[in-house]
Amino acid sequence: MSRRLIALFVLVPHLALADESIAEQPADEASDQLPDQSVGASIGIAGGGRVTPGGLRLSGHYLYQLSAQDWFDGTASFTFGGGGAECFRDRMDYVICDHGFADGRGLEVIAAVRRYFAAQGKFRPFARLGVGVSVVRFGDDDVTGIAIPLHLGGGVRANVAEQVAVVAQAELVAGIGRFDRGMGTEPQLGIAVTAGAEFRLP
Amino acid sequence: MRALILLALLVGACGDDHVSRTLGARCDRPDDCADRCLAPSADYPGGLCTVDCFSSGDCPDGAQCIESEGGVCLYACREPRDCEFLGPGWSCKAEPLRSDQTQQVLVCRGD
Numbered sequence: 001m002s003r004r005l006i007a008l009f010v011l012v013p014h015l016a017l018a019d020e021s022i023a024e025q026p027a028d029e030a031s032d033q034l035p036d037q038s039v040g041a042s043i044g045i046a047g048g049g050r051v052t053p054g055g056l057r058l059s060g061h062y063l064y065q066l067s068a069q070d071w072f073d074g075t076a077s078f079t080f081g082g083g084g085a086e087c088f089r090d091r092m093d094y095v096i097c098d099h100g101f102a103d104g105r106g107l108e109v110i111a112a113v114r115r116y117f118a119a120q121g122k123f124r125p126f127a128r129l130g131v132g133v134s135v136v137r138f139g140d141d142d143v144t145g146i147a148i149p150l151h152l153g154g155g156v157r158a159n160v161a162e163q164v165a166v167v168a169q170a171e172l173v174a175g176i177g178r179f180d181r182g183m184g185t186e187p188q189l190g191i192a193v194t195a196g197a198e199f200r201l202p
Numbered sequence: 203m204r205a206l207i208l209l210a211l212l213v214g215a216c217g218d219d220h221v222s223r224t225l226g227a228r229c230d231r232p233d234d235c236a237d238r239c240l241a242p243s244a245d246y247p248g249g250l251c252t253v254d255c256f257s258s259g260d261c262p263d264g265a266q267c268i269e270s271e272g273g274v275c276l277y278a279c280r281e282p283r284d285c286e287f288l289g290p291g292w293s294c295k296a297e298p299l300r301s302d303q304t305q306q307v308l309v310c311r312g313d
Contacts, residue, residue: 087252088227088234090287091220098222 003089029073034116034124034157036065040167042196046079051097051145051177052190053104053136059194063114071114073128079106087141087181095183099155108134112151123156128171136177136188147177147188157198168195220287225262225275227251239277240271243313247291252276257301266307268297276309 040061048054058078066072083103083185112130130151137144153171160166173190209272213237221227222236228248230237242249253260253275255267262277268276279285279294293313296306 084222085233085236088221088223089229090227091226091248091287093228093248 003081006063009084012183015192022098034065034071034111035063038159038165038198038200039201040196042167042169042194044080044084044192044194044196045102046173046190046192047101048079048081048104048188048190049101050099050188051104051136051138051143051179051183051186052173052188053081053101053138054100054102057103057192057194057197060144061196063198063199066113069117071116073110073112073114075108075112075130075132077106077108077110077132077134079104079108081082081105083140084120085140085183087143087183090136094180096187097179097183098145106134106136107149108132110151113121116157120156122158124158125154125156126169127154128152128169131181132175134177136179141181143179143181143189145177145179145183145186147175149175149188149190153192163200165198166195167198167202169193222262223251223252225252226264226277226288235240237288238274240274243312244291245270247312248289250276250288257298258299266297267300268307268309269303270297273300276311279308279310 042059044057045058057079059075062074064072081103083099086099087097087108088094104153110130110132112128114126114128116124116126132149136147151171151173153169155166155169159168170193175187175188177188178185224236227236229251230249232239237253240246240250240252255261255273255275257266261267265275266274266278282294285294288310291312292310294308295311297309299305299307
């Protein structure tokens with residue numbers, strides 16, 4: 001009996017320690033846990049050309065958990081590019097725009113889904129797929145258009161504080177737009193690389 | 203990712219290689235061109251964006267600086283077929299060079 005009591009007294013503290021270590025584990029994992037809801041802001045560069053705007057990209061995000069792996073990512077993006085008049089009429093009298101990689105301006109609202117994958121150390125990789133509606137403007141050519149771009153990309157997220165994470169992502173954008181000045185429907189293709197911060201919402 | 207960037211560059215590179223706002227585009231007024239518009243006429247059917255020049259070195263590749271209009275760049279040619287991309291009414295004609303008016307070169311102009 002006494003042996004059993006001694007064994008109990010020896011084991012209980014170890015069990016308690018074991019419980020503590022288990023209790024600590026979720027705390028470690030919590031550093032990688034993804035919030036149900038968060039908001040974020042990012043900055044980067046967008047590359048376009050022809051009738052796809054490029055330049056400085058500023059975005060705001062609202063993220064909402066949909067399932068264990070998927071988050072809704074509602075984004076509003078502004079693209080600020082430069083460039084001068086680059087449209088002309090070819091010999092068939094079609095209007096062609098030959099804007100550079102970082103020309104034009106755009107405002108876009110995107111509905112996307114972010115799918116997170118297993119954490120790699122401190123980093124949590126994700127893929128992102130979305131569709132947007134954008135207004136595109138090339139002022140010097142007086143060309144305006146409305147486009148529906150698809151977004152396909154990915155990135156990584158890392159928590160840097162309890163409520164704050166940093167995110168970097170790259171994406172390919174492809175779609176079609178309807179432009180004025182007799183241009184009609186034109187394809188769009190571009191890329192964007194951005195980085196920013198996200199803040200957990202209560 | 204590298205493949206995506208390559209695809210973007212390839213699509214961006216597609217287009218009409220012959221004409222641009224600098225040389226060859228149709229025009230009605232100077233704003234239609236990077237430099238100068240030769241307004242639609244029998245000499246320039248549909249109008250032609252071009253560049254003021256003093257010698258052929260001032261012109262884009264494939265163009266010669268001729269004496270007409272105070273010195274403008276026109277597409278060089280060897281036969282009428284070379285000017286067909288500019289549309290109906292264009293032909294290959296001999297014109298004096300701006301830098302040496304005793305020398306004639308073949309360029310695309312209206313019939």
